Amino acid sequence: MTDKTVVTPVIMSGGSGTRLWPMSRQARPKQLRALMSDHTLLQETALRASGETGDVTFGDPIIICNAAHREEIAAQMDAVGITPAAIVLEPVGRNTAPCAAAAAALMAETGEDGLMLLLPADHHIRDAEGFRAAVARAAGAARDGALVTFGIRPDGPETGYGYIRRGEKSGAVYSVDQFVEKPDRKTAERYLEEGLYSWNAGIFLFRADRLAEEMRGQCPEILDAAAAALKAALRSDGVIALDPAIFADCPSDSIDYAVMEKTSRAAVLPMDIGWSDIGSWSALWELADKDEAGLAAHSDRVIAIGARNSYVRSDGPLVAALGVEDLIVVASGDAVLIARRDAVQDVKKVVEELKDRGRKDLV
Incomplete structure (x- = not known):
């Protein structure tokens, strides 16, 4: 019998609640709202990153969020029968790289040697089964040390997303030739014609220790500050409040800029799963x-x-x-x-x- 690969979802539940005002606000941003179904976007995210698919089993999620949303998030997870491995409270927003660094440090601290699935809480994916299957397909490359990002097959010349240009195929994934910024329409139309580009969905899969190793070389100040804030955190009943003073000094940067655009180990798995970031x-x-x-x-x-x-x-x-x-x-x-x-x-x-x-x- 094949041993299962454990994937720990790390759900980033930040956001300021502006793009879907007036329903989404700072006190209750869009991921805490039921916009597409009877479940909130956060609940949908946690549910689709659960259970087993192929050789992958999804562990209890780590949820990283604004301290003001702690009780609401705990209640929403309880309502769908999910018990988070931890709810990590950010005293201030510092973008996605510090989130990832704190989660990697937490997994190292608990001895978790599986894979980390880093994903936003406020996206909608129509084909949850297809998403889980994509994670399972990418797991082998991630176990071998690749930093995998999931690309969305574009269905039009969208100018609101960043793009990923894929290179040679290796197993289930492709090497990343280039990350590109949001293009103008003419450039986006060219990307579509070339057929080598995917939308950047901001979803990643990697070994926690491999991510930490990469951050040690690319952005050590972020890794050190996040780890120190975790070490000095206040903890109670599965809630981890990162140290405010230490975390406030952590540089703010995205995982894309801090790591993915610099590493030689970036890989991409294109997928067509009915994805939307519900940006408007x-x-x-x-x-x-x-x-x-x-x-x-x-x-x-x-x-x-x-x-x-x-x-x-x-x-x-x-x-x-x-x-x-x-x-x-x-x-x-x-x-x-x-x-x-x-x-x-x-x-x-x-x-x-x-x-x-x-x-x-x-x-």
Whole structure:
């Protein structure tokens, strides 16, 4: 009987709650909301990174989050029958590289010698089984020391994502020729024609000790600060509060810039699993079930008559939409957003204006 490879999900649940305002806010960002199903995005993430697939078994997750979300996250995990291996509290946000370093240090401390699956809490994946199968396919390369990133097969010339250019194939994965920044449309169209590029989904698989070794060479100050903050952390009942002073001094950087773009061991596994980072309300409209007029209307608090190609949602007052077209209408709590579908990227400007006005109650 083949021994199972243990994969520990490390779920990064940060975020400031701006792109899906007013439903997503600092106190309850989008990963803590049920946007695509009866489960929140965090619950969906934890559930799809669980169980067994092929030669891989998923262990209890490590969840790294804002200290203010601790109780909500614990309650949401309990509601779906998942007991985290640890809930690690960040006193301040420091991007994804310190998250990964702290998780690697924690796995080393507990003697866990399996693989670390680093993934955001706020993405949607339609094909959960396909995702687990992709992790299982990449496990061999990760065990052998590769730092694997998962690429999404592009279905259009998207300019909002970074891209990964793949090189030679080795087993189930490809070498990474290049990470490229968000392109303009003409460049994105060329990437699509060439057929060698994937969207960068920000999901990674590697051995914890291999990641630590790479960080020792590429960004030792991040590794040292994260490990020191973990060593000095306050611990109680599975909750680990990283030392505030030490972690605040940790450089802020992404795992992409700090490690993946510098290492010679980067590999990519392309996958087609119905992935979205749900980066805007228009993305939710695209993913949602719609009627023949292109209307996505959610909840019994919405009445939509003659509406076309629109997304209407409320968890507060009744919203009646009559004859509207190409609109996003979202009512939540004490705020209502009305925007053209092609203007929703400017929601962050509304949040900035509210901050300038001192309206913390709405942010």
